[in-house]
Amino acid sequence: MDIIHAAVLGILQGLTEILPISSSAHLILVPWLLGWPESGLTFDVGLHVGTLLALCVYFRRDIAYLTSDAVTGLREGFGSQTSRLPFFIIAGTVPAAIVGKTLEKPIEEFFRGSPTLIAVLLIAFGLLLALSDTIGSKRWRMDRVDLRCALLIGLAQCLALIPGVSRSGITITAALFLGFTRDTAARFSFLLSLPIVAGAGILKMGELARNGIPAGELAPLLVGITTSAVSGYLGVVLLLKLVQRYSLYPFVWYRLLAGGAVLAYLFAR
Template sequence: MPLFQLILIALIQGITEFLPISSSGHLILLPALTGLQDQGQAIDVAVHVGTLLAVILYFWRDVKTGLAGLPRALCGHMDTPGTRLAMGLIVATVPTVVFGIFLHLTGLSDMLRSITVIGWAMLVFGLVLYVADQRGRTEKTLENWGLRDALIMGLWQMIALIPGTSRSGITITGARQLGYSREEGARIAMLMSIPTITASGLFLGTEVALDANTALMRDMGIAAALAMLSALAALTLMMRLLRSVSFTPYVIYRVILGLVLLSIAYS
């Protein structure tokens, strides 16, 4: 694959994965609207691994806390911040994994990859984010994140398997609806991405590994590294902006893009 296209794909994935504007939707739109060769599942997996590394690096303190609590959490203990975080992430991931397997086995995952679906998802879930952000309370933090909230946010995250929804956007929507501040909601949403992207990468990566060759592995490595760097930059910028800016600019972008896509789809 040309280096220019790899750079473009990595930038799109890195920038959009953690902004509430849907990375999967933008990756599908790239070949659909530009005529470029579809990058294929292998490159998609690679850029998602890159963004996974970015969020681990950025939230390393929280990640370390969760990893330390994981053994006791698996034994059913919920007596430390680490065990509560680890168990919450497990509970929040289960609905997405189950729904993802269902979509993959039924073939619905391929049927949803259309400009029409992405356009409606961009528009509808952008407006849902706006309402939740404007009406949401701000009294909760990560320390208040229990299993009930984890399950509710996991169900919200499950919807993100519809292209155009945005995994970060829909989980932040759920967090704001539950009463978490913008920064804390984004923090939880980003941490939730770690087991979700890991599970997706393992599931899809198994299929990719069977067909991989030297050239493809090289392209995957380049794409992953570039996606990690762009994701780190985007994540750092977004978390800083959330101290003073609402999600409204992202909502406006989603609404405009959704209307443009729907006009193309129905023209």
């Protein structure tokens, strides 16, 4: 992989992993449309590390508070909602971790050769996001998150393994249907994704450590980490500003246009 490909895919990963528009769909469809080769394990590690860095830097205070609250809960009991929240987040990651460990590779192999289905899912889950943003009551904030909500949103996160769904998109959708505000839905989505993104990165780094970095891939790896981290951070800023002031419809329209454009291209061929 050359530096330009690495930079483009890094920017794509950073933005699309954060925004509710499906990173896996873009990382499959864009190289397919441009005729680029598959990125390989080394670059996958770089993309995951970059995204994790972006999330950890932006939510560093939240992570510090959650860690402190977890320690307080273990020492003094779980009498407050804040002391329980870190464990709700952990519980919410369990379903996706189990499903991801067992089904990630078969799902990826199946959908990688089906751009039509990916385009349809971009549209379908975009419409579902629009429905949740329209009919959700948007009453509850983070202090109303309980174990039931965390598990329901965590179960929804399992669908993110399917290209075209989007991890942030499906968890925000689930949170909106449960009555949370847009800002709370987005923030909880990001906090819920941290253990999953970290776990995926650690597993892939383990594979990379066993196989080693192939000759000539160190530079693209560093470019991928840097570009995905920077674009991921900007993606978090953009999404949280939009949900605080406006709505999620810009992402809905993007999903409809992107999915429609891919279907039109396939039909024209």
